[in-house]
Structures are given as structure tokens and as C-alpha cells.
Amino acid sequence: xxxxxxxxxxxxxxxxxxxxxxxxxxxxxxxxxxxxxxxxxxxxxxxxxxxxxxxxxxxxxxxxxxxxxxxxxxxxxxxxxxxxxxxxxxxxxxxxxxxxxxxxxxxxxxxxxxxxxxxxxxxxxxxxxxxxxxxxxxxxxxxxxxxxxxxxxxxxxxxxxxxxxxxxxxxxxxxxxxxxxxxxxxxxxxxxxxxxxxxxxxxxxxxxxxxxxxxxxxxxxxxxxxxxxxxxxxxxxxxxxxxxxxxxxxxxxxxxxxxxxxxxxxxxxxxxxxxxxxxxxxxxxxxxxxxxxxxxxxxxxxxxxxxxxxxxxxxxxxxxxxxxxxxxxxxxxxxxxxxxxxxxxxxxxxxxxxxxxxxxxxxxxxxxxxxxxxxxxxxxxxxxxxxxxxxxxxxxxxxxxxxxxxxxxxxxxxxxxxxxxxxxxxxxxxxxxxxxxxxxxxxxxxxxxxxxxxxxxxxxxxx
Numbered sequence: 001x002x003x004x005x006x007x008x009x010x011x012x013x014x015x016x017x018x019x020x021x022x023x024x025x026x027x028x029x030x031x032x033x034x035x036x037x038x039x040x041x042x043x044x045x046x047x048x049x050x051x052x053x054x055x056x057x058x059x060x061x062x063x064x065x066x067x068x069x070x071x072x073x074x075x076x077x078x079x080x081x082x083x084x085x086x087x088x089x090x091x092x093x094x095x096x097x098x099x100x101x102x103x104x105x106x107x108x109x110x111x112x113x114x115x116x117x118x119x120x121x122x123x124x125x126x127x128x129x130x131x132x133x134x135x136x137x138x139x140x141x142x143x144x145x146x147x148x149x150x151x152x153x154x155x156x157x158x159x160x161x162x163x164x165x166x167x168x169x170x171x172x173x174x175x176x177x178x179x180x181x182x183x184x185x186x187x188x189x190x191x192x193x194x195x196x197x198x199x200x201x202x203x204x205x206x207x208x209x210x211x212x213x214x215x216x217x218x219x220x221x222x223x224x225x226x227x228x229x230x231x232x233x234x235x236x237x238x239x240x241x242x243x244x245x246x247x248x249x250x251x252x253x254x255x256x257x258x259x260x261x262x263x264x265x266x267x268x269x270x271x272x273x274x275x276x277x278x279x280x281x282x283x284x285x286x287x288x289x290x291x292x293x294x295x296x297x298x299x300x301x302x303x304x305x306x307x308x309x310x311x312x313x314x315x316x317x318x319x320x321x322x323x324x325x326x327x328x329x330x331x332x333x334x335x336x337x338x339x340x341x342x343x344x345x346x347x348x349x350x351x352x353x354x355x356x357x358x359x360x361x362x363x364x365x366x367x368x369x370x371x372x373x374x375x376x377x378x379x380x381x382x383x384x385x386x387x388x389x390x391x392x393x394x395x396x397x398x399x400x401x402x403x404x405x406x407x408x409x410x411x412x413x414x415x416x417x418x419x420x421x422x423x424x425x426x427x428x429x430x431x432x433x434x435x436x437x438x439x440x441x442x443x444x445x446x447x448x449x450x451x452x453x454x455x456x457x458x459x460x461x462x463x
Contacts, residue, residue, distance in 0.1 A: 002143065006141070007167075036211065064111030065195055080133060189203075190238075199216070238259060327359045329353045
């Protein structure tokens with residue numbers, strides 16, 4: 001770890017050595033290609049515009065940018081200008097955004113049609129471009145200083161503000177060999193949107209940091225179109241949530257002669273999907289286990305495939321242990337968060353941070369046994385059922401949120417309710433207060449909800 005460090009400079013450094021090499025290709029009817037030189041110039045212009053605003057060093061900048069290259073460019077430009085980006089989903093509703101803003105007190109919000117309190121200055125991404133702030137002038141400093149904040153749903157029903165140091169981006173190099181098998185000549189196609197943190201890290205920042213090429217489908221691209229894009233773009237690596245892989249396998253896949261393997265994370269990969277992918281493509285799929293607080297830290301890789309029934313091995317450079325049946329990450333792990341942002345400061349992590357993942361050791365590998373808390377995982381995105389239940393309170397005599405598995409194997413969010421419910425009113429309430437991925441896809445009436453003698457919901461029995 002360099003003693004003077006900036007996460008944006010670390011991501012951009014390798015591309016400076018190969019300025020004409022493709023850094024980003026947006027795959028659509030007409031592909032949009034950015035070289036590493038193009039990308040660096042865009043970050044320098046936006047960093048210059050942000051610096052000209054005169055915001056104090058370390059000020060938080062809330063990002064609510066859509067599915068465009070503006071999202072990663074603005075994220076990196078904030079770090080390059082000495083500011084702290086706070087990426088959030090563009091799908092969040094006004095009440096959700098207001099709660100997040102109250103937590104982090106941003107000095108600026110960047111995005112379009114931002115539903116924010118009027119006292120927070122806002123700007124569209126393109127309006128921020130200014131005289132370039134050159135790469136060599138980006139502030140380098142203590143790698144342990146606050147670098148960015150991401151929100152995640154906690155088991156208590158309130159989204160947590162996860163504060164990461166600049167060094168967390170450098171720590172992602174553990175994944176290059178420990179999960180990806182990443183090289184500078186790779187062409188990595190990530191199936192997600194630009195403004196998803198899984199895409200930001202695995203699909204963009206990591207390929208750029210090694211000087212490789214990131215391939216991202218244009219907005220509106222269907223999952224069914226991905227196989228053809230993989231073939232046309234000569235992708236060597238493919239990353240997606242397992243649910244995406246499952247839908248891709250519903251139809252025959254074209255020959256993918258350059259593809260070496262696939263990478264999945266976000267939810268458990270079923271043995272059936274793994275077997276079907278390998279049969280259809282002739283390539284392996286490597287799974288990773290992680291969380292917002294530490295990104296991925298257990299995975300299989302080309303050099304060390306995960307034994308059957310396990311999530312893989314602890315990545316090189318990570319500091320972990322199993323205690324009380326759950327996986328813990330040590331404070332010395334460079335990828336572990338600084339702590340949670342609360343009341344204008346970081347609440348430091350303990351010596352050992354409990355991930356809440358129930359695991360057991362299996363011949364040196366890690367077998368994942370599920371979550372110790374109630375977080376749900378529909379479509380690979382973690383959702384707090386308590387948060388959804390709070391938004392839907394009062395709609396039925398009794399209501400709880402869980403997941404169900406459809407006949408096709410998809411895991412979807414469901415609202416289980418006792419007594420009648422006005423479905424139109426319920427869906428309108430959900431649309432008003434919850435992002436699309438937090439809204440129940442089905443509403444299921446039950447005579448009673450499963451509860452113990454003390455009245456506590458037994459969530460695992462809902463389905």
C-alpha cells in the first residue's frame with residue numbers, strides 16, 4: 001500500500017501507459033468506445049469542475065446518476081478532487097433519498113431530477129465539467145482516510161452508511177488472482193447497469209486499474225440479448241448475478257470461443273445453474289462471497305477452483321477467522337470498511353467484524369450455510385424485510401415480507417398478509433416509498449403468519 005494514495009489515481013494509472021487501448025465499450029446498436037486516454041480526460045475535466053466549486057476537502061457528494069458512463073466518471077472525479085462520493089440508486093424514491101441525505105449531510109448532489117430537500121445544492125453531471133484538474137495534481141494522502149460511502153440495507157430495517165477508506169480500492173487486487181484471473185488484455189463484460197456497485201467495482205474499476213477493457217451493455221439491453229453481445233464483443237470474462245445466468249440459459253447459447261470463464265456474486269449459485277453453464281459454454285464459473293462492508297473476500301478462481309459444495313477459499317491478503325459459526329473479518333484486512341457513518345463521523349469497526357455469514361471450514365475451503373440475520377437476496381440484491389414491512393405497515397391485519405422461488409428457479413420478493421388487502425392501494429404505496437427492487441412481486445394471503453410463542457415472526461417458514 002503506497003504511503004500517499006488516491007483511489008482514482010490508482011484506477012487510472014495503468015491506462016496512462018496504454019492511452020489508445022479501449023477502456024470502455026458500451027455495447028448497443030452502435031457501440032460507444034472510450035480509450036483509456038478518453039476516460040482519463042473525462043475524469044480530469046469533471047474533477048476540475050468539482051474542484052472549482054470550492055467545497056471543503058472530504059465533503060460528501062451524493063450521486064444519483066443514471067445508467068450511463070457519467071456514473072463512474074463522476075465517482076472517480078470526486079475522489080480525484082479530494083471529495084467523498086456517495087453512490088445511490090437512481091431508482092430510489094424521494095422519501096428514501098431524503099433519509100439518506102439526512103444521514104450523510106452532502107455538500108452537493110449530482111444527478112437528474114433529484115428528489116432532495118431544497119437546501120442541498122444539486123447539479124447535473126455534464127454541468128460539472130470544467131478546466132481539467134491534471135492527474136499529477138490529484139491529492140494523495142493517507143490511504144486510511146475516508147474515500148467513499150455506500151448504503152446497504154441492514155437487518156434492523158434502516159439502511160447502513162458504510163464508510164470505506166481510499167485503500168479499499170487497492171485491496172480489490174486480492175480479487176485479480178483470487179477470483180477473476182484478470183489480465184491487462186482481458187475484455188470483461190458485466191451484465192449490470194453502470195450505477196450498480198457490483199458493476200462499478202468488478203465491471204469497471206478493476207479492469208481499468210489493470211489497464212484492461214470493460215464491456216457494458218447499453219441501457220435497456222435485455223438479458224436474452226447478452227449471449228450475442230458476449231460473442232460479438234469477443235468477451236474473455238463475463239460477470240453477472242446468478243439469476244441473470246439462469247435466464248440466459250433458457251435458450252441455446254452461441255459459440256463463445258474467447259470466453260475463459262464466468263464470475264458470479266450477489267446470491268448463492270445453485271449446482272444446477274453451474275452445471276448447465278459449464279455444459280452450454282464449456283467454461284467454468286467462479287463464485288464469490290462478499291458484502292458491502294468488505295466487497296468479496298471468499299471465492300473460487302481459475303488457479304484454485306472451489307471444491308463442490310463450497311464458496312471457495314479466502315483470497316490472498318485477507319484476514320479472516322471463523323468464530324461462533326460465523327465468518328469474521330479482521331480490522332487489519334485492507335478491504336474492510338472503516339466503520340459505519342453515524343452522526344457525522346465514522347463508528348470504528350471492532351477488532352473482528354462479524355459478517356453474519358454462517359460458514360464452516362471444509363478442507364481449507366469455506367462452505368456457506370446462510371445468513372445469521374434476516375436479509376433477503378432476491379435477484380442478487382440484498383433487501384431488508386423490516387424496511388419493506390415498515391413502508392407497507394397498516395395495509396393488512398398482519399403482514400411480513402419474505403422470498404419465494406418460482407417454478408423457473410427465480411427468487412422473488414413476496415408480501416404475506418393476513419386478511420383482505422386492497423392490491424391497487426398496496427402497490428401504489430410500495431411505488432411511492434420503495435425502489436423497484438424492494439417492492440413485492442407477489443402478494444400472498446395466509447390464514448396466519450408463522451410466529452413463536454413470544455409472537456416473533458419465524459421468517460424462514462413464510463414460504
